[in-house]
Amino acid sequence: xxxxxxxxxxxxxxxxxxxxxxxxxxxxxxxxxxxxxxxxxxxxxxxxxxxxxxxxxxxxxxxxxxxxxxxxxxxxxxxxxxxxxxxxxxxxxxxxxxxxxxxxxxxxxxxxxxxxxxxxxxxxxxxxxxxxxxxxxxxxxxxxxxxxxxxxxx
Amino acid sequence: xxxxxxxxxxxxxxxxxxxxxxxxxxxxxxxxxxxxxxxxxxxxxxxxxxxxxxxxxxxxxxxxxxxxxxxxxxxxxxxxxxxxxxxxxxxxxxxxxxxxxxxxxxxxxxxxxxxxxxxxxxxxxxxxxxxxxxxxxxxxxxxxxxxxxxxxxx
DNA sequence: CCGTATCCATTCCGATACTG
DNA sequence: CAGTATCGGAATGGATACGG
Numbered sequence: 001x002x003x004x005x006x007x008x009x010x011x012x013x014x015x016x017x018x019x020x021x022x023x024x025x026x027x028x029x030x031x032x033x034x035x036x037x038x039x040x041x042x043x044x045x046x047x048x049x050x051x052x053x054x055x056x057x058x059x060x061x062x063x064x065x066x067x068x069x070x071x072x073x074x075x076x077x078x079x080x081x082x083x084x085x086x087x088x089x090x091x092x093x094x095x096x097x098x099x100x101x102x103x104x105x106x107x108x109x110x111x112x113x114x115x116x117x118x119x120x121x122x123x124x125x126x127x128x129x130x131x132x133x134x135x136x137x138x139x140x141x142x143x144x145x146x147x148x149x150x151x152x153x154x
Numbered sequence: 155x156x157x158x159x160x161x162x163x164x165x166x167x168x169x170x171x172x173x174x175x176x177x178x179x180x181x182x183x184x185x186x187x188x189x190x191x192x193x194x195x196x197x198x199x200x201x202x203x204x205x206x207x208x209x210x211x212x213x214x215x216x217x218x219x220x221x222x223x224x225x226x227x228x229x230x231x232x233x234x235x236x237x238x239x240x241x242x243x244x245x246x247x248x249x250x251x252x253x254x255x256x257x258x259x260x261x262x263x264x265x266x267x268x269x270x271x272x273x274x275x276x277x278x279x280x281x282x283x284x285x286x287x288x289x290x291x292x293x294x295x296x297x298x299x300x301x302x303x304x305x306x307x308x
Numbered sequence: 309c310c311g312t313a314t315c316c317a318t319t320c321c322g323a324t325a326c327t328g
Numbered sequence: 329c330a331g332t333a334t335c336g337g338a339a340t341g342g343a344t345a346c347g348g
Binding site (some may be wrong): 163171192194204205207208215229230232 | 329330331333335347
Binding site for chain 2 (some may be wrong): 319321322323
C-alpha cells in the first residue's frame with residue numbers, strides 16, 4: 001500500500017492516516033498547537049534530523065495543514081503555523097493524548113499534562129458526544145455503504 | 155528516536171503514537187471495531203503482507219490492545235478482538251475519521267461512512283466536550299509542568 | 309539561522325516459499 | 329487456514345557538509 005494508492009481508498013481513516021499518520025508528523029502537530037513554531041525550535045523539541053523535519057514540514061504545508069508566516073520575533077525568517085484545516089486535527093491529538101495518559105504510564109511516572117485554561121486544571125475526561133450530549137459508544141456504530149461525500153441526506 | 159527511547163518520554167501523545175501510530179496498526183484497529191477479526195479477514199481487507207500483519211498483531215496483543223479468542227464460526231482457529239484498553243482507542247479512530255471526511259475527499263467522491271445505530275444516520279459533528287458540555291478549543295489549552303500520573307490534584 | 313544535499317545504516321514492506 | 333522464514337527493494341532516519 002503506497003501513499004498514492006491510499007489516496008484512492010474510500011475510508012476516511014486511511015486517508016487521514018496517510019496524511020498525518022506517522023510518528024514525526026503527529027509530534028510536529030502536537031507542538032504546532034502551542035503556537036507558530038520556528039524550524040530550529042521544532043528540531044530541538046523533537047530531536048529530529050533536519051532533512052526529515054524539512055520533508056515533513058513540506059508535506060504538511062503541501063497538504064494545507066501548516067502555513068509559513070513571518071516569525072513573531074523580529075527576524076526575516078518564517079514560522080510554521082496551523083491553518084484552520086490543521087487546527088481541526090486538535091481532536092486527533094487530544095484523543096491520542098488522553099489514551100496515553102490513561103494507559104501508557106505506570107503509576108507515579110511523570111507526564112506532561114495539557115492544561116485547560118478555563119479551569120487552570122489538567123484537561124481530563126473529555127469525550128466525543130452527539131449534539132444532544134450523549135456519548136458515542138463503539139458498539140453503537142457500524143460501517144455503512146459507500147456514498148457521495150457531498151450528498152444531501154446527512 | 156527509537157521505539158525504546160519514546161517509551162521514556164513524558165509526552166502522552168508520543169507514547170501513544172509509539173504504540174499505535176503507524177499506518178497498518180491504525181487500520182487494523184479500525185477493522186477491529188467492527189468486531190473480532192480473523193487473520194485472513196484482516197489480510198484481505200487491508201491488502202497487507204502476512205508477515206507484516208503477523209508482526210503488528212503480535213505487537214497489539216503484546217500491548218494489551220488486542221486479545222485472541224476462539225473464532226465465532228466453528229473452527230479451531232482464533233480471532234483477534236479488542237480489549238477494554240483497545241476499545242478506548244475509539245476516540246482516536248473517530249477523530250481520524252471525522253477529519254478525513256471533512257478534509258480528505260473532493261466533493262462528490264464516494265466515502266464509507268460510520269453509521270450511528272441509534273439514529274440510522276452517518277455519525278457527524280461529534281466534538282470533544284467537558285463534563286459541562288462545552289467544547290474544548292485549542293486556544294484554551296496550554297502545556298503544563300511535569301507531574302506524577304497518579305497525583306491527587308487532578 | 310534556515311534549510312538542502314549527500315551518504316550510510318536501519319527499518320519497513322511485499323512477494324514467495326514453506327510448515328502444521 | 330494461520331501463520332513463520334527469507335530475500336530484495338524501497339523508504340526512513342541520523343549525521344554531516346554545504347549554500348542562501
